[in-house]
Amino acid sequence: MRKKISLILLILIFALFTNGCSQKVSLIETKEEYFTAYANENISIKISNTVKDNENIYNTILESLQKINGFSPIEKVEIDIDEKHVIPKVEDSIKCNSSFIDTEEFKKELIKRSYDIYDNWISEGLYVNIFDIGKKDLEFSKYYENHEFSLFGARFFEPFASKDEVENVQAASIDLVEYLIKKGKKEELLRNQVYISDIEEWANDRNIDLSYQRGIDSLMNRMEVNKLKPNIYLTLNTKEEINGFTIDINTMDEQYDTAKKIEDAILKFDADIVRIREGIKKDAPNFYRDYSHVIENMPKIHYYFDIDALINSAEAEKDIVLKSLLAQIHEHNHILIGNYFKSKKNNNAVRPLLWLDEGMANYLDVAYTDSSKFIIEEMLKSISYAKENDNKLDEEAKEFIDIMFKVLKENNIEVNNLNKVMKDKDGRINATTIISTMGVKFGKFIIPKGILKDDEVGLNISSQNVWPMGTGNHINYRANQSFTNYLIHEYGLEKLLYLIVEDFSTLTYEEYFGKSYEELKVDWIEYLKENIKAIELML
Incomplete structure (x- = not known):
């Protein structure tokens, strides 16, 4: 009898425990003028009065939330249903219209927002587990015998991955999530903190080589990828607001038309940014000490990959338009330099001296990446x-090309083997100084007409025209790169960096450098003549 009572008590305790873990979602309804709200401490649903059949919409959402909460208590999720949200917007909350809630994407976004999950492979696996979706009978292990294994989010989307790869990475993700849950790694999944060491046994059992995945490990536990925006091929968004980024792929181009190319590009972005920081820390230690809070805490940058853009550009303090991915670090430098300038708040200008801005952006790129x-x-x-094809060129163009090749040859720079001279910092600076000096005499062949007014650095920035040091804005764009390289060689990187944060409204060249602008240009030309063979041909 006692055994029966003990068994009954055990069953009751177990039932109470399991019910406690999967407690039903209970929301309080509040009717407002324009919407109805349903909420508790962790969940907020707003359904606009513009939505027809409000009750059924709510019940559909609630049913999904019950399943998610039954898997693990929801941490926080906010949902805003309004027919004006024709384009779903998923950031901190989910904003969409009523038709979106019936989609697979909506349920996956619910899972992501409920637990703050970013990696696509985790939400993919949890979706099948939580909503009890039938699994495809697919031998993904066989596929990965001949293909690199990557769980990066772009691998889940065509055309960046083939249909075969999308199906196999989905199948692998479902299997991996199921494996990790069985291994007691449920909390790690929900915290989006799964590492290579957690999946090694799974990979070994399925004969999957993790070498490639190890190489892109820094991309994991970090960003989500989706195709929710119309006319945008893919959006990548990092969890971090500081030192994070969003990428919208506006147009397709061979620079980033596969998931692997996107992975490579982001790894390069990350590496170049670190190199810039480390370079400043090493070569301008005092400046780094004073402005490390700016250098190490960049605001989230929004990149637009757009081959149809007129030029590469950094706009609105946080937006970067990239026609060429090679320009990423240069445009990133503009935002970094602008942040130094704004950190002082010592005048009303929106950006530092343009010749200095461009010159420093170029130098940091060349010196450290x-x-x-x-x-x-x-x-x-x-x-x-x-x-x-010089038969199509005019005499001036032929002269330019002949002189350029002669100067490069005199300085042992092989056009078809730049690795030889650009393998280290000094070599890169020297080579770019030579090439950019062509802007002194042949500026129009370096910068296409129409991009920069009269091939000058400064465009028409009226606020800078009255500054004593604004004179430098009227130098050819490429020549300015050579000029800035000289100033850094002569006065040091630190002095030029500190110049960025000065108040330019009254500061003169004489006060800062001890010489006038014209005298500095004379010194620059003399330096070129003394250090670069045959450079006179370009001056």
């Missing part, structure tokens, strides 16, 4: 092509 090498390679390829 490899992007400049590829940009120069492309430039020289174009010029080489022009040389091979």
Whole structure:
């Protein structure tokens, strides 16, 4: 008898425990003038009065939330249903119209927002588990015998991955999530904190090589990928607001038309940003000490990959339009430099001196990253092509090409082998100084007309025209790169960085450098003549 009572008590305790873990979602209804709200401490649903059949919409959402909460208590989720949200907007909350709630994407977004999950493979696996979706009978292990294994979010979307890869990465994700739950890693999944060590046994059992996944490990537990925006091929969004980013792929281009290319691009973005920080820390330690809070805490940047854009540009303090991905670090430098400037709040201008802004953005790129090498390679390829077809060129263009190749040859720079001279910082600076000096005499062949007014750095910035140091804005864009390289060589990186945060409304060249602008230009030209062979041909 006692055994029976004990058994009954045990069953009751177990029932209470399991019911406590999967407690039903209970929401309080509040009717407002324009919407009806349903909420508790963790869940908020707003359904606009514009939505027909409000009650059924609510019950559909509630049913999904019950299933999610039954898997694990919902941490926080906000849902706003309004027919004006024709385009779903998913950030901190889910904003959509009534038709979106019946989609698979809505349920996956509910899972993501309920637990603050970012990785697509986790939400993919949890979706099947929570909503009891039938699994496809797919031998994904066989597929990965001949293909690299990557769980990165872009692998879930065509055309960035093939249909076969999308199906296999989905199947692998479902299996992996199920495996991790059985291994007691449910909490790690919900915290989006699953690491390579957690999946090694799973991979070994299925004969999957994790070498490639290890190489992109820094991309995991970090960002989500979706195709919710119309006319946008793909959106990537990091969890971090500080030092994070959003990428909208506006147009398709061979630079980023596969998931692997996107992975490579982001890894390069990350590496170049770190190199810039480390370079400043090493070569300008005092400035780094004073402004490390700016250097190490960049605001979230919104990138737009758009091959149809007129130019690469950094706009509105946080937006970067990229026609070429090679320009990413240069445009990133503009935002970094602008942040230094704004951190002082010592005048009403929206940005620092443009010649300084452009010159420093170029220098940081050249000194600490490899992007400049590829940009120069492309430039020289174009010029080489022009040389091979010189029957189509006018006399001035022929002169420009002949002089450029002669100066490069005199300084042992092989057009088809830039690695030799650009493998280190000094080599990169020297090569770019030579090439950018062409802007002194042949500016129109370096910068296409119409992009920068009269090939000048400054455009028409009236607020800077009255500044004593604003004179520098009227130098050719490329020549300015050579000039800035000289100033850094002569006065040091730290002095030029500190110049960024000065009040330019009254500051003069004489006060800061001890010489006038014209005297500095004379010194620059003399420096070029003394250090670069045959450079007189370009001056």
